[in-house]
Amino acid sequence: MNLRYRKTIIAGNWKMNLNEEEARQFIRQLKPLAAEARWCDVVLCVPFLQIPAAVKAARGTKIAIGAQNCHYEPKGAYTGEISCGMLAEAGVKYVIIGHSERRRDSNESDALVNKKVLAALQFGLRPIICVGETLEMRDNDVTLDVVRMQVKTALRGVMLEQLRRVTIAYEPIWAIGTGYTATAQQANEVNSVIRQVLRDLYGARAARAVSILYGGSMNVSNARELLAQPDVDGGLIGGASLKTESFAKIIEAANQQ
Ligand code: PEP
Numbered sequence: 468m469n470l471r472y473r474k475t476i477i478a479g480n481w482k483m484n485l486n487e488e489e490a491r492q493f494i495r496q497l498k499p500l501a502a503e504a505r506w507c508d509v510v511l512c513v514p515f516l517q518i519p520a521a522v523k524a525a526r527g528t529k530i531a532i533g534a535q536n537c538h539y540e541p542k543g544a545y546t547g548e549i550s551c552g553m554l555a556e557a558g559v560k561y562v563i564i565g566h567s568e569r570r571r572d573s574n575e576s577d578a579l580v581n582k583k584v585l586a587a588l589q590f591g592l593r594p595i596i597c598v599g600e601t602l603e604m605r606d607n608d609v610t611l612d613v614v615r616m617q618v619k620t621a622l623r624g625v626m627l628e629q630l631r632r633v634t635i636a637y638e639p640i641w642a643i644g645t646g647y648t649a650t651a652q653q654a655n656e657v658n659s660v661i662r663q664v665l666r667d668l669y670g671a672r673a674a675r676a677v678s679i680l681y682g683g684s685m686n687v688s689n690a691r692e693l694l695a696q697p698d699v700d701g702g703l704i705g706g707a708s709l710k711t712e713s714f715a716k717i718i719e720a721a722n723q724q
Contacts, residue, residue, distance in 0.1 A: 475507035479708025522558035533561030539582035551590035577620035642683025655696035
């Protein structure tokens, strides 16, 4: 973390979990704890259907509501899809783009991720762009090349003045939902390479202002060490974001750095 130049973000990704009442209750419990998080932004990326209730419950608090996906077109014949304009209208501030589960299950390519990033920015949303390697890629020593390419492609056409609304999450696929976590050194190594890509594309000043998160089995026991790394500016958290107690403890760890 480097609070001098960029904000810390602790973002929960609920995936396809928690019903409307559970979402309300979660936010009710988190409110007083999030209020103490002076040094970090708290985001909850909830299922589409829970967005209205979550936005209402989070009104007037430090908690921002995010979505987990979006479509790149503003409207049209795209059955089952939700546009960025619709999300913005519903009060959504952040949107996860290119999560590895969507890349895997819905064949999302880097080019599609790029279209979604541009659409999100156009509608005033803050994209959280997910990148990361498979175990096979890591074993073959191509992690850094793969991540560099994912970041470059995702940001194609993003203007310098839009970059401050972009967040990147490094999520090694082998660490998502598996209980295996990247070591703090592995996370920081990849995050600093991502920052180098940003530096090459946008210059040092813009690059140092971008929050780069780590995601992949971050939990109460490993959060402090991961967040202490200079290029780890927060977490994208799946499993440990489903219980208020564990999520609040990670926020606390970020706040105490
Ligand atoms: C995620 O879904 O982005 C994630 C990091 O999940 P988990 O924390 O459960 O590994």
